[in-house]
Amino acid sequence: MTIEFRDLKRQYQTYKSEIDQAIADVLKSGTFIGGEPVKVLEKELADYVGVKHCITCANGTDALTLVLLAWGIGEGDAVFVPDFTFFATAEVVAYAKATPIFIEVDERTFNMDPQKLENAIKEVISEGKLNPKVIIPVDLFGLPANYLEIEQIGLKYELLVLEDGAQGFGGHINGKRACSFGHAATTSFFPAKPLGCYGDGGAIFTNDDELAELLNSLKVHGKGKDKYDNVRIGMNSRLDTIQAAILRVKLKAFIEHEVEDVNKIASIYNRELNGIVETPYIPEGYYSSYAQYTVKLHNKEEREKLQNFLEALEIPTIVYYSKKISEQTVFINKMKEYETDNLTDRVLSLPMHPYLKDKDLHEILKNIQLMLK
Structure with missing residues (x-):
């Protein structure tokens, strides 16, 4: 057999009966958006990570976008991102009309260098053209970023910290799991990620009750208590029920x-x-x-x-x-x-x-x- 870079076919064959049954159950239910599999998955993911809230969405890029939207990030704001990572981390900043500030990474860990980060924050403050607002560290290649120092820098300069855990899910620092750092965290369920579905998918994690409530509104067209009463401008970004059912099976294997x-x-x-x-x-x-x-x-x-x-x-x-x-x-x-x-x-x-x-x-x-x- 050919050596696979990431063998999703072998994974499927290992859990074929459970995955097939999970998909069949969704097909029988006729509920393809939302439903019990999504709710249960969000609870299981939140429990695993160790936070109060998990809000699933359509993909990892939307997860980042939704948090920046919820925080009101926009034109004139500076958002600090690592220069060595996937494009989406900076793309969402530009999409919000904010300015990404690129930070060199620690060449040993591939993750954002805290000292270079603080230097860049000082420089932005000194120039006075942009308002420093958010730090987005990335857990590259599965290794959590240096949150022990980055969170302290964020506190020092009153900046929000958004963990991009698209690649870091499952990692931890002294037992504190990836996607539990910062004011909010995101991950991706793109098939090749540590925990991947069979399409696109993403999630946001937070302990902030108000932020979680806002995100649940924003991801469904800014809905209010009634989905036909839209109280704000939002997005259409929901995790499909079939993907949630597949992820429940794969999360069990991931943990075990x-x-x-x-x-x-x-x-x-x-x-x-x-x-x-x-x-x-x-x-x-x-x-x-x-x-x-x-x-x-x-x-x-x-x-x-x-x-x-x-x-x-x-x-x-x-x-x-x-x-x-x-x-x-x-x-x-x-x-x-x-x-x-x-x-x-x-x-x-x-x-x-x-x-x-x-x-x-x-x-x-x-x-x-x-x-x-």
């Missing part, structure tokens, strides 16, 4: 073994690749859900050579990300140049999922060692 399994695989990768490539750095007290297992090569040429070698053997690899957000066409020239180790030239993500067989893992490692030793 999947996060633990990817960490076991990561430990083997780490041991066998130590000294050959730069393996992921996990700070003390942190636990990653390994949305991706990302290593660093010495340079772009070495990465391309390895990637091409593995591709010829039908071993998939992916570069997350080939461009920083500030280098995207839509944002280029809107950020000051800075000197940094260009991660975009060195990173490479290897196959990682809970269903990676020992023989496939051995094949991957054997060929990386052969190529680079």
Whole structure:
């Protein structure tokens, strides 16, 4: 069998009967928007994360958009985002007509650098052109960002903190789970995420009762107590009932073994690749859900050579990300140049999922060692 980068087919075969039954139950009920599966899933997700409220929605990008909308973020506001992550984190800021301020990441963790963040906040305050409002740290590749410092910085400058946990779901810091940090947090259920459905889906987590009530209105066209009484301008962003039913099955597997399994695989990768490539750095007290297992090569040429070698053997690899957000066409020239180790030239993500067989893992490692030793 071909080695899969993230094997959703094998996951489905493992839980086929439960997933098929969950879908069949929804089809029999005839309730395809809302309903009991969505309500129960939200309760299960909130309990797992350890917060009062989970509000599901159509996708992870909408989750971020809804929170910024609820907070009234708009023109003239500065929102601080990491420069090395997926485009959506900055896209939602621009969509709200606010200004994204790109922050360099810690090259060891790939996450927002707290010191660079504070420097940028001071600079924005000093310039006096924008109002600093929100920090959006991203839990990249499954590792929670440094909330121990970022939350203190937010408190110091009276900024809201919105955790982008699209890749971090399942990780934790000293037992406090991803998606429980900041004033609100979001995640994505895109199929390749740590917990993914079979389409698009997302969720928002918060302990703020008023924010939760507002978000539940905003995600359904700004509805009031009656769905035909619209009290504000909102969006149409709901999680489908079938996706909720699928997620309930997959959440059980995720909790019972999947996060633990990817960490076991990561430990083997780490041991066998130590000294050959730069393996992921996990700070003390942190636990990653390994949305991706990302290593660093010495340079772009070495990465391309390895990637091409593995591709010829039908071993998939992916570069997350080939461009920083500030280098995207839509944002280029809107950020000051800075000197940094260009991660975009060195990173490479290897196959990682809970269903990676020992023989496939051995094949991957054997060929990386052969190529680079």
